[in-house]
Amino acid sequence: MAKEIKKPARPEEPDLLPAMGLFTILIPMLLSMTAFQKLAIVEVNLPERSMMNMSDEPPPEPDQQSLNLSLAITSDYLVIGARGGFQPNVFFKEMWTFRCKSDAQLITYSTEDVKASVDAGKGPKCKDGKEMDVEKYMYEIETIELWALEKTSDEDPGRVIWAVYSSQGENVPDSVFVDGNNSFLAVTGEGMMGLTPPPSLKKPGAGVAVATLAENSARKLKPENAAKNIIYPLSAYDLIAKDLIAIHTQFIDLDDADNIIVVANDDTQFDKIISLMDRAKAAGFTKVNLAKLGG
Amino acid sequence: MARKPRKYGEDVPFSLTSMMDMMTIILVFMIKNIDAEGQLVTQAENLILPVSTSRVQPKEVSLTVIVDNNYVLVDNGKVITTEEVLKQEDLLVASMDSVLKERRQTEQEHALKMGLPADEPGNIIVQIDKNIPYDAMYKVMATCGFAGYTNIAFAVSMKNGGEE
Numbered sequence: 001m002a003k004e005i006k007k008p009a010r011p012e013e014p015d016l017l018p019a020m021g022l023f024t025i026l027i028p029m030l031l032s033m034t035a036f037q038k039l040a041i042v043e044v045n046l047p048e049r050s051m052m053n054m055s056d057e058p059p060p061e062p063d064q065q066s067l068n069l070s071l072a073i074t075s076d077y078l079v080i081g082a083r084g085g086f087q088p089n090v091f092f093k094e095m096w097t098f099r100c101k102s103d104a105q106l107i108t109y110s111t112e113d114v115k116a117s118v119d120a121g122k123g124p125k126c127k128d129g130k131e132m133d134v135e136k137y138m139y140e141i142e143t144i145e146l147w148a149l150e151k152t153s154d155e156d157p158g159r160v161i162w163a164v165y166s167s168q169g170e171n172v173p174d175s176v177f178v179d180g181n182n183s184f185l186a187v188t189g190e191g192m193m194g195l196t197p198p199p200s201l202k203k204p205g206a207g208v209a210v211a212t213l214a215e216n217s218a219r220k221l222k223p224e225n226a227a228k229n230i231i232y233p234l235s236a237y238d239l240i241a242k243d244l245i246a247i248h249t250q251f252i253d254l255d256d257a258d259n260i261i262v263v264a265n266d267d268t269q270f271d272k273i274i275s276l277m278d279r280a281k282a283a284g285f286t287k288v289n290l291a292k293l294g295g
Numbered sequence: 296m297a298r299k300p301r302k303y304g305e306d307v308p309f310s311l312t313s314m315m316d317m318m319t320i321i322l323v324f325m326i327k328n329i330d331a332e333g334q335l336v337t338q339a340e341n342l343i344l345p346v347s348t349s350r351v352q353p354k355e356v357s358l359t360v361i362v363d364n365n366y367v368l369v370d371n372g373k374v375i376t377t378e379e380v381l382k383q384e385d386l387l388v389a390s391m392d393s394v395l396k397e398r399r400q401t402e403q404e405h406a407l408k409m410g411l412p413a414d415e416p417g418n419i420i421v422q423i424d425k426n427i428p429y430d431a432m433y434k435v436m437a438t439c440g441f442a443g444y445t446n447i448a449f450a451v452s453m454k455n456g457g458e459e
Contacts, residue, residue, distance in 0.1 A: 040347065
């Protein structure tokens with residue numbers, strides 16, 4: 001009798017049911033512990049009594065051994081003051097970047113354009129042509145940007161300064177680049193108000209040495225990172241941050257070298273205050289006080 | 296020719312492999328986002344917190360004041376409308392001050408019972424919508440200080456969702 005050829009055994013699938021049971025327990029447990037949006041805190045010092053005092057008494061004479069550093073924000077400019085003097089104003093154009101609910105795309109408008117549209121009873125338009133809700137468009141603001149302007153006189157409307165930024169995608173700027181002399185890779189824009197990026201401003205290629213405003217950030221650009229860099233309007237926050245770092249380094253020996261007072265108008269949005277506090281803390285000013293402009 | 300009926304001789308085993316793949320992806324995503332330390336601050340509804348580079352976490356649970364576009368809330372209780380705060384000239388928000396003082400007194404009594412120093416400055420976390428004007432923020436902050444809560448911290452959203 002011929003020997004029966006044995007059929008190869010069908011591979012048995014492992015029993016995955018116990019593993020599935022484990023996953024079914026693990027996933028709800030991890031879901032309850034997951035943080036999709038992480039929160040932090042920014043500590044602040046209370047407004048100083050002298051700032052809150054409305055009496056007519058003259059303010060005390062400034063201590064010559066103190067820096068008395070302040071950072072003021074108005075609707076048009078930022079300015080650093082110390083020992084009774086002020087640095088040149090850093091003028092800016094305020095821009096609001098919205099993330100539309102209808103298409104999830106980012107779109108940027110100047111505050112004047114948004115206000116004109118709202119006054120006409122219409123919400124700002126999204127890229128897909130749909131209008132945002134005129135009552136709730138404020139909730140769609142993703143970032144409030146302050147584009148630095150170069151001005152030659154008070155009457156000059158100014159021109160936007162463009163710079164090279166690193167980016168994580170979506171044409172959203174991350175960190176501004178500086179060269180070996182700690183100067184921004186920046187050029188004033190062309191066209192009306194300098195809104196057209198200047199052709200003379202080129203993105204640094206792979207292998208070029210660059211740095212950001214952060215400490216010990218000098219590096220040579222890798223090809224994959226160089227490709228992600230973008231040309232974007234220079235932020236007035238970055239201009240101020242660079243000055244703050246220089247001031248903190250220069251006056252590190254003074255008693256109040258770590259103190260700064262952020263001064264703002266009544267109508268300044270809270271977002272701008274936090275952005276300024278961030279820049280001040282990053283520059284080394286650990287004790288941040290708040291005060292009102294003209295208060 | 297008549298169509299041959301399909302045979303269902305053997306039971307087709309229920310394949311869980313694709314489901315396992317999906318579960319593994321979800322599990323890895325969850326583990327990446329897990330916050331083992333837990334969150335002492337949770338974001339209030341109806342407001343958008345400003346984004347900050349700060350990574351400082353609160354060390355203990357503190358009283359929370361919320362300022363959104365409509366109301367000022369102390370410990371989730373509505374105290375006054377934001378519009379009224381903006382309209383008033385005075386720096387001190389009276390209705391908020393009375394609630395905060397009451398809370399501060401309770402905290403101090405509790406500290407005494409526990410044998411802890413009662414005169415230490417109170418801690419408070421303020422959650423403010425990013426579009427709220429500075430005027431409202433300043434008045435709320437000053438009122439917290441008057442009521443004895445002098446360790447003030449603002450809640451913020453971490454930049455890039457807290458990713459490095």
